[in-house]
Amino acid sequence: MVDGGEWDRRSVLRGAAVLAGAAATAPLSGGAATALAGSGDADALFKAGKFEEAGRAYEEILRTDPTNLHAARRRGYVGLLANQFPDAEKYLKMALKLAPEDKDANYYLADCYLRQDKLSLSIPHWQAAGEEIYAKWFAAVRGKPYRIHGDIARVPWQQTDPMPLVEASVNGGPPKRFTFYTGTGWLGLSSTVAKEAGLSPVASQKIEFLNGVIWQYFGVLDSFRLGGIELRNIPVGWSATESGEDVDTDSDGIIGTWVFYHLLTTFDYAGRSLILRRRTPETAGKARAAATRAGAKPLPLWLAREHGCHSRGSIAGIADSGTQVVGVLCGGHSEVTAVVNGEKAKQLQIRIDYDRPVETFAHSHPVVTYPCYPKEIRLGNAVAKEVYCYTNPNSPLAPNGFDVSAAFFHSFHKPNNITLDFTDMNLYIARGKAT
Template identity: 65%
Template sequence: MANHGNWDRRSVLRGAAAVAGAAAAAPLLGGTAAARTGIEAADALFKAGRFEEAGRAYEKILKTDPGNVRAARQRGYVGLLSNRFPEAEKYLRMAFDLAPDDKDTNRLLGDCYIRQDEFSRSVPHWRAAGKEVFATWFGALRGEAYQIHGDTARLPWQQVDPAPLVEGSVNGGPPKRFMFYTGAPWLGMSAKVAEEAGLTAVAEQKIDYLDGTAWQYFGVLESFRMGGIELRNIPVEWSETDQTSPGGGNDGIIGTWIFYHLLTTFDYAGRSLILRRPTPGTAAEVRADALRAGAEPLPLWLAREHGVHSRGSISGSGPGMVGLSIGGTGESAAIISEETAERLRVRIDRDRPLETFGHSHPVVVYPCYPKELRLGAASARDVYCGANPTMRPAADGFDTLGAFFHPFYKPFNITLDFTGMEVYVGQGKAA
C-alpha cells in the first residue's frame, strides 16, 4: 500500500507480500466493561474467519449496548464481506449515525456503495475517510456506471508467463495487451494508452513505485471492450513513470472491480479468460457445469474493496482463510508468513533469499516447500512457495494462512461468482 492508504502499483503488480495476518483490534468507541468482554469474544470469532458466528455475537452486543460503534461497524462488515448489501448498509449506517467521523465506518460505507455502482452516495464517505482522490474521482461519474453490453466473451491468452495477458479495446481503439490480477482494484492503463483514448484526468496523486515514483491519474472511460463484452462508463486509472513495469510488456491491468461486475472464469488450463453477463441463468449453468466436473462450491469473501478470499489449507493446517491472487506475476505458488511456515513445519530454504517488493517496501522472501496447498478439490504438492519474515498484519481484520498465486492455478479453471458469492475450482479446461 502507498502512504495514506492509497494503492501502490508496485504492490499491485509484483504481488510478493500477500494479505496475511490480522489487524489489531481497535479501541472501543463506547460501551460498558461487560460489553467490552463481549466485543473481545466477537472480535476473536471475526479474526478467525468465523464470520456468521461473529455477526451473531455483534448483534447480541448491540441488543444490550446499542451505542457500541465497533459492534455496529463490524456487523456491517460481516454483511459486506458476502455482498449482502441491505444488511451491510443497515449496520454501517447505524455505526455512522453513532460516530459520523469514524474513518473505518466511512471507508466501509464508501465500499458498500461503489460495489452497487452508487458512486455519488459513496463520495462524502470517501472524503470523511480521508481519501479525497476517491471522492473527487467517483464524484465525476455521471449516469449509470459499468453498463454491460453483450453476453459472453472468451479471450485467448496472448502469453502465460511472467503474467497472463489478454486483449482489450479502449474507446474503440486497436487491441491492447492487458494483464489481469485480482490483487488489483480498478482498470488501469499506461499514460500512452490513456492519451490515445483521449482521457482527461479528474484527480491525480504521486506514489512510490518500484525504485522511484509514479503519477496516478483518474478519470472516466467511455468504453472498454473485451471480445463480445463491452463495459461503458467506468472509472479508470492511468500511470506515468520512468520505471519498467513487470508483467511482460503489458498496456494495462484489469482488476477485481471489472470481475465483480461479471461472472468470470480464469481458465488457466484452457489458456482463456471467460466473461459472462451475471444473470441467474448463467450462474446456474456455471454452477451445474462445475458440480458435474467435481468442483465443490467454496465460499467467496470480498474484503476492503478488492481482496478476494476463500477457504483453503496449507500443509495440513485444516480449513482457513486464504487470499486468491489470480493472474498477475509471480514465481511462487503461495506466499505465507515465516511464522506460519514454522508453525506448520514447512521446510524453509534460508540459503537462497529472494529480494522483491511488497506493500511498497523492499522485502526478502525465502523459498519454502509446503507438503500441500489445497483449495477445495484442487491441490498442489511440494510446490515452490515463499516465506516472508516481515509480513505485516493486513487491514482486513481477520487471519489468513497466506495467499495463493499465479502458478498454483495452472492445472485448473477458477470461477468467481460475486452474485452467489461462491468460488468453483475445476480440474482441466472449463466447459
C-alpha cells in the same frame, strides 16, 4: 537486485504480484480491530474467519448494548465481506450514528456503495475516510458506471507466463495487450494508451516508487471491450514517470477485480482463456451446475477492501492448518505457487530455505522473503504438493482483522479453471478446461 545494488523493474513487478496479498489487504488506519469490552468472543470468531458465527455474536452484543460502536462497525463489515449489502448498510449506518467521523465505518460504507455502482452515495464517505482521490474521481462519473453490452465473451490468452495477456479494445481502438490481476482494483491503462484514448485526469496524486516518484492519474473511460463483452463509462487509472513515460512496458494495461466483480468470470487456466458472462442468477446457476458436473463443490467467496478475494483452503507442513481463510489471486506476475504467512509457516513447521533470501518489493519498498516448501496446499479439490512458495517473516497474520494463513497465486491455478461468482458469493475450482 541488479548490479550496483539497484532494484530492477522486473523484480519490482514480480514482487508487486507476489506480495500483493499483503499490499491489497493493508489494515485501515482507524483501529477497527480494537475490541471493546464484552466483544472478545465475537472478535475471536471473526479473527478465525468464522464470519457467520461472528455476525450473530455481534448482533447479540448490539441487542444488549446498542451503543457498541465496535460491534456495529464489525457487523457491517461482516455483511460487506459477503456482499450482503442491506445488512452492511444497516449496521454501518448504525455505527456512523454513534460516531459520524469514524474512518473505518465510512470506508466500509463507501466500499459498499462502490460495489453497487452507487458512486454518488459513496463520495461523502470517501471524504470522511480521508480518501479524497476516490471522492474526486467518482464525482466525475456521470450516469451509471460499468454499463454492460453483450452476454458472453471467451477471450483467448496471448500468453500465460510470465503473466497472462489478453487483447482488449479501448474506446473502439485497435487491440491492446492487457494483463489481469485480482490483486488490484480498478482498470489500469498505460500512459501511452490513456493519451491515445484522449483521457484527461479528474484527479491525480504523486506516490513514492523505488528511489523516486510516479504520478497516478484518474479519469473515466467511454468504452472497454473484451471479445463479445463491452463495458461503458468505466473509472480508470494510469501512471507515468515524472517525465511522462510509461512506468511499465510489459503490457498496455491491467484489468482488476472491479471489472471482474461486475461479471461472472472464469479464469480458465487449463483452457488458456478468460470467460466473461453477464452476472445474473441464471448464469450463477449454470456455473454451479457446471461445477457440480466437474465434481467441484462451491467454496465461500469473500471480498475485502474493495478487491481482495478470499476463500477457504488449507496448507500443511509437518503440521496441518486445517481449513482456514486464504487469499485467492488470479493473474499477475509470479513464479511462486503461494505466499505463506511467516508466523503460520513456523507454526506448521514448513521447510523454509533461509540460505536463499529473495529480495522483492511490497508497498513499493524492499522486502526480503524466503523460499518455502509446504507439503501440501489445497483449495477445494485442487491440490499442489511440495511446491515452490515464499514466506515473509514480517507479514501480518490478520491484515484485515481476520487471519489469512496463505495467498494462492497464478501458478497454483494452472491445471484448473476457477470461477468467481459475485452473485451468490461462491468460488468454484475444477481440474481441466472449463466447459
